[in-house]
Amino acid sequence: MALKKQYEMDRFWRDFEPTDESLSHLGGPSCGEASKSCFSITSESLLSTKNLNHYREIRGEQDWASWKTDCVPTVTSTSKPSFSLLMCPRKEITDADPKVFSRVQHYRMALSWIPIPKTKFKDVLTRMHVPSVFMDMVKRPRTVFKKLKSSVQGQPCEVYILSVDSILTQYTAMSVTYFPNTQQVFGLFLGYGSPDDVTNMTSKLFSNREFVDNPFVLISAFLELERKHRLKQVDDMIDGLRIKISKGQHIQKSDETSDDQPETFYELYNQVGVLRSQLNMWKLQLDKLLSACPHLPSFKTLGTEGFVLEPADYVTEIREIFEESAMRCENVMQATSLAFQKELAEVARSDSKVAIADAQQMKAIALLTMFFLPATAVAGFMDAPVYDWEGKGHYFWYIAGPLTGAVMLMYFVWTTVLKTR
Incomplete structure (x- = not known):
């Protein structure tokens, strides 16, 4: 029996035509609800001297029509190297009661909200070569990395999918489709909408504008924003726990109820535990990404004046940062346990005095x-x-x-x- 060729053994995905079933969970703006802007970044906009923002804001019908013609090149054997990224915002969560709103740990359907009707979004997915498996993941986002292989118009392509668990703050999802023969990169990011995210993403891509036809440039930009969000979440939660411990708020007073504070100590402690688990889950996914790094070309940071960045070295550094953050969460949880033991010892000492009396x-x-x-x-x-x-x-x-x-x-x-x- 003849051995199968490597490309025959790899997992192939040819479902780049989204079905109504795969989009059934999506929801768009309701009647009277103001539409939100999407943001498009292309290799031309990064090199443009007229558009200082280096991105295009897309809101109305005319913007979407021009986006189709200007920002999404076709894929043929004669196509030139190109880069196209579309960033879509997430559903904003609001609540009249700040106490209830502060306790919303996650909203799993936030990425299932799209700023345009389903029919138009279906066309966006087709033009950006996003596989249906990506939209299935958006139903219930979890921390995962996948690398898939397929072909479009006879051109082989590689699909890189990264998703963040919806229990984390500012969770996002990314689909990057790369055509190695034509050096074309198509990226769709869900869950972005804040000006800082768009600005940071544009700045990262602009610094490496000469290498945007390398898919790892887009992957590293996604990881940079995820690292920023995750480190901020770790700092906020750890500082919150330490402040509550220093003020003695980890012991509930007899005249105090759990509704007296928007976020109780026990809720915050549980969130730190969840964050630690997700950081460890991220480490596992980064290990999977490391196995794909040898097939990704290296590039220089900050244009031709920067250092050569090896994908494996960069992913290893990100993994170490996440591992350190998980250890910080573990340390503060151990400190919390010690604080509880100290308080219990004080209670036992007081009880023993009462018993002696x-x-x-x-x-x-x-x-x-x-x-x-x-x-x-x-x-x-x-x-x-x-x-x-x-x-x-x-x-x-x-x-x-x-x-x-x-x-x-x-x-x-x-x-x-x-x-x-």
Whole structure:
């Protein structure tokens, strides 16, 4: 039996024609809702001296029509090297109650919201060569990396998919399709809409504008923004935990309820644990990306004056940063456990003091009882109508005194024996 060729053994995806079923979960602007802008970056816009922003904002019908003709080149055997990126915003989450809004950890359908009708977005996916498997991942985003191989118009292509779990803040998804024969790169980013994200992405691509036909330039730009968001989330959560511990807010007061604060200590502690797990998950996906790095060409950073950047070295550095962040989360969680143990020790110490005081009180009561019990018994006996004790009251002291002394002596002997054992 003849061995299969390498390209026959690789996983092929030819479903670049999105179906209505694959887009069934998508939702767009409702009636009366203002449309949001998408942003397009091309190799021409990065080299342009007229457009200082180096990106194109797309909002209305005319913008989308010009985007189709100007920003999305066709793929043929004679196509020239090109680069085209489209960034789409996420669904904004709003809530009238700030306490409830602050507790929204994730909104899984945020990437399923699109700024244009489904029919137009379907055309966008086809023109940007986005596989249907990417849209399936958007239904329930999770931290994952995939590399797929396929072909379009007889031209072989490689698809790189990166997605961030929706339980994380500012989660995103990326699909990059690369045609090695024609050196054409098509990228679709979901979950971007803030001016800072667009500016940072444009700045990163502009610095490497001579190498945008290298798919790793776009992948590294995605990883840079993800690193920025994740480090900020780690810093905010760790600082939040440390502040709450220093103020003693990790112990709920008796007159305080969980609704007194927008974000309780326990919720924040749980979020740090989730973040640590996701950072470890990111490390696993970066390991998968490392295996694909030998097939990606290197490039120089900051144009021709920069250093040569090897994809494997860059991914290794990002992986180490994520590993360090996971260790920081682990350290602050251990510090939290120590703080709880300290508080529990204080509570136990206070309880022991109360128990000792109660024992001393019980001992005092027992001593008083033993002291008066013999006299009470003698008085009850003399009061009974059995003997005539008229004029013989002094016998009470003759009997009660020695009996009380004997009882107290027995008590002290017994306690002494117990102490000497």
